[in-house]
Amino acid sequence: MLKNYFKVAFRNIWKNKVFSAINIVGLAIGMATCIVIMLFVFYERSFDKVHQGNIYRLDEVQKFEGMVAPQKVALSMYPMGPTLKNEYPEIRDFTRINAFNKVPLRYGEKKMELPAALWVDSNFLQMFDFKLIEGDKKGVLKEPNSIVLSEKSARSIFGEENPIGKSLVHYGGDTLALKVTGVMEDVPANSHLQFDALLSFSTIARPDFMNNWGGNWLVTYLELAPGTDIASLEKKFPAFLQKYMKEGGWKFYELFLQPLADVHAKSVDITHDYINYQKFDRSYTYIFSIVAIIVLIIACVNFMNLSTARSTGRAKEVGIRKSIGAQRSQLAGQFIGESVLLSFISLVLAVILVKLILPYMVDFSQRALGFAIFSNPLLLLGVLAGTVLVGVFSGLYPAAFLSSFEPVRVLKGTLTIGKSNFRNALVIAQFTSAVFLIIATGFAVKQLRFMRDKDPGFSREQVVIIPLDSKSSPKYQSLKDELLSGSFVEAVSGSGQRLGNNLHQTGVSFKGEGPLRKMASSQVIVDPDYLSLYKIKLVVGRNFTHDVSENARTYIINESLAKELLKDEPKLTLQSLIGRRFGFSGMDSTSTIVGVAKDFNFNSLHHKIETLCLFNQKDWGYSEMSVRVKGKDAKQAVESIRSVWSKMSPESPFTYSFLDDHFAELYEADSQVSEIVGILAGLAIFVSCLGLFGLASYSAERRIKEIGVRKVMGASVAGIVALLSRDFVKLVLVSIVIASPIAWWAVRRWLQDFAYRIDIEWWVFALAGVLAIAVALLTISFQSIKAAMSNPVKSLRSE
Structure with a gap:
């Protein structure tokens, strides 16, 4: 009996090549997506599991x-x-x-x-x-x-x-x-x-x-x-x-x-986290898992839809088998078995796809992902069990539906299968998921671009950062003078910390009209040319000077710190802060504020701008040197800097990085998330359209005689295409209506994690809807136009 079931299954697959191919390709893409994403998720969850201690x-x-x-x-x-x-x-x-x-x-x-x-x-x-x-x-x-x-x-x-x-x-x-x-x-x-x-x-x-x-x-x-x-x-x-x-x-x-x-995965809200390799937000792994499963479910839905839509093709088979004694449970078991067989065929294709995709995923995610399926018994067992589960899930409803046919009505030819509300619901679920992902991708890309393109309040392009150690730091001024004498360098400055990090905080004191006030503020030790090199604007006051008598006695604060200082000083204004006593706790009585700088984002846009004071104290030395290079030939400029370094400080290693690259790293995880969600959205649309293509093909095939009659009666090609497309477009429109509020809620929740974020604009939802309709129409129209342009004589010949 099992041998017979396999024969029937293979014959049915071969007889319906197009629909079988749609199911196999859809399931394979869903499986491959799930496997790759789960490899990423399991890798993320494996961090630090080697350590057994509490x-x-x-x-x-x-x-x-x-x-x-x-x-x-x-x-x-x-x-x-x-x-x-x-x-x-x-x-x-x-x-x-x-x-x-x-x-x-x-x-x-x-x-x-x-x-x-x-x-x-x-x-x-x-x-x-x-x-x-x-x-x-x-x-x-x-x-x-x-x-x-x-x-x-x-x-x-x-x-x-x-x-x-x-x-x-x-x-x-x-x-x-x-x-x-x-x-x-x-x-x-x-x-x-x-x-x-x-x-x-x-x-x-x-x-x-x-x-x-x-x-x-x-x-x-x-x-x-x-x-x-x-x-x-x-x-x-x-x-x-x-x-x-x-x-x-x-x-x-x-x-x-x-x-x-x-x-590793739950430290997103923890700052100054310098020893945490590839820190990642665990909530994103949940998102990836859910979306990957959605893509797989969409592929399973295709199977259900196509199997039930083409049920009339197997109605006589069911009727004959029931009339000679086959039980409903046997028929259901056969159909589920066919689904599982199709699932295993899809698995072979999925494994090939994973092997092809994985090197690109490793390079993109910078994770050591591996898919040693045959050398890892647990992985192999998990994949096989998942394949059986997918097959059973996909075939359960078609098996129940097909095995329910009454043999008398089937054999008399009185069985009619009308529109299926359940099948329509499945199509709506597919496109709701796809539209949701399109909207989510749109906002993720917009937020990432916003963070990358937003003016941070200072210029970070063409800036080379060179670390200084205890041997090169004392030579800072000589290095600076030598670099400025060359033709490739526009400006040089030194600092105690790098922009784009959580800056160190220290206790500061301020003397306004009231009692001495003590608080904490982020601080950076800089040289007098720091604001000029980074093109940081002053709101009031002046920049540092090169007058040695001012060393360690002048401060420039940002607007956020100025507002904090003025909070309890109703008589003071921004301008009146200039000349006020300010400095580190235990400050020199002569140290004062000389300027207020416009707020700038010295960290990523995940964080609000903190209070900040800049302090000119060259006697303490600098931990790094910033060099703004001229022109666009960065490679030649770096070689020029290297030459000066080798001559002036040969005992210290020369290492460098570009500041804009450093800031790009701050948004690397966000970039990975937006790209992965975008890829998954594309796959969801593609798999959904595969199912839509199959349903459109079946619909055109089922109504071929109706189309022939309409053409003989004078119907136009455009009218027939509209007739065949109308029902599907209605389902996509319903999907858009359902997906939009869900996406609005989810995007709103996600954006709350950013201190600086985009607005949720209506046109993104409209664009996603138009895109979904356009893709659906493109998918449907191919079969609709083909049916509309067919010769009515051929379709009506049997009449």
Whole structure:
């Protein structure tokens, strides 16, 4: 019997080639889409799963006066880890981390640069389950000046030599002699901690660090006892802060714990999160999963629609089989089996599509996605089970529908199958989903363009950023003068931090008409040409000068800070702030505000503009140099800068980046989301149109004699096309009406995550509707025109 079922199934597939191809291609696209998206989702969810310990990251909420809003930060204070461990038995252990990038090392005469390294406590490799190839986890980081290399780094430095015990020199900034004490496996790509080397914290730690309450410059991880009540432990933290932070400083902080599994995907609202590789919003993985399943369901709906629409073609088969004793359950089982068979044929095509698509997805997403279906039993089992489920889901309604035919009516020829409200509902559901995705894509692209194109209030094009270390920073002025003497450089400036990051905050004091006011503000140390290079406009006051007597005594604040200062000063105006005493807490009595700069977005548009003060203090040195190059030949300009650097500061490595590239990275996740949703929207439309094409073909075929009669009676081609298209266009219009309010609600919710966002404009909905109708008409018209232009003699010959 099974053999007979297979024969009937294959014969039916071969007999209806077009409709079978539509089902197979639609299901294959839906399956391939689901597989690729789920590979991405599972990869995202796999971050940090290698670590078995009950590990939490210690984060802060900072709520200083003068801040636009309380701010979650991924930083903590040096003494917190050991002190918390001593205070609370629930905390079994701690480890602290501080990152530094582009690490210049020398081995003999050989120089190289590691992309990233971490200062860590000696127990780091005991808390985190990174695999050590050589060395003892308990001892490799115990001594000062110890360094553990990744396998890749060890090979690039030492080749085939045994690196253990070898000496390296860190020659950028402070010179350090380092001893290789261990080699570990390369860090997995799905770890939020990414590094090429580990250095012992004891190398740079000093005893006075334990008194540095208030200095947030590292990340602390805590290992808790199993079963620890996190909420109960967090309730103890206010008393802990009050105990150790004197003079009321504890009032400005809250502490909270974040599970290690949430660090990568649930830290979107946490700032100063510098050690979090490929940070991604987990809510987007839910969105991708839902949309991918929608595309698959649309493909299944095609199967249902086409199977039931062509039910008259198999009515006699059902009638004959029932008349010779076939049970309804047997017929239903056969039809479901045919659906499952079609699903497995689609799976073969889907696997081929995934293999072709995956390299592009890896490149686009910058994720190490893999599809080793035959070497991963769980993946293979999941795909096969999913295929059976898709087949059963697709065939369930057609099986129930076809097996319900009464044999007497079928064999007498009195069975009539009219319009199906259920089938129409399925078409509406398909196009509702597709229109929703078109609208969502439109707004996602608009928001991304808005963020990229909105004037941030400063000029970031043609700006080269060059990091400075403790050896090159003292040579800043000489480097600047030499660069300005060349023909490729327009302006040079130095700063303590880079635009496009969460800027450091510090305590500041202001003396207006009332009592001395203390608050917190973001701050950047800059040289006198900073505003000129970045073309930041002044609202009132003046720019910094090169007069050395003004060094460390003049401040320029932004409009947001000016408004904050004026909030409790009714007698003062913006202009009257000029000359007022202002500065870091414990300020020089002669330091004053000399200008107010127009607000500019020094961070991404995800965040509101914070209060900011710019401070001219060249004695402290700068951490990076900004160089605005002339013309469009950036490559030649960079080579010119490199030449000057090699001559003036040969002992420091030359590294650079373009500021606009840095800002592009801030919106990389948003760009990926908009593009993926756009691709899924296109696939949803395509699969929906495949089904529409099949239904239009069937409709034209079923009404071929009607069309012939109408043509003989004088109907025009345009009239017949309109007749055949009208019902389908009505369904698409209903879909647009349903999808629009749902899309409005979803887009509105999504845009609330952005501090600066576009308006929800009606024309995007109208454009999406017009596009959906146009695509539907184009799909339908092909078959409609073909039917309308056919020779009526052929269709009426049998009459």
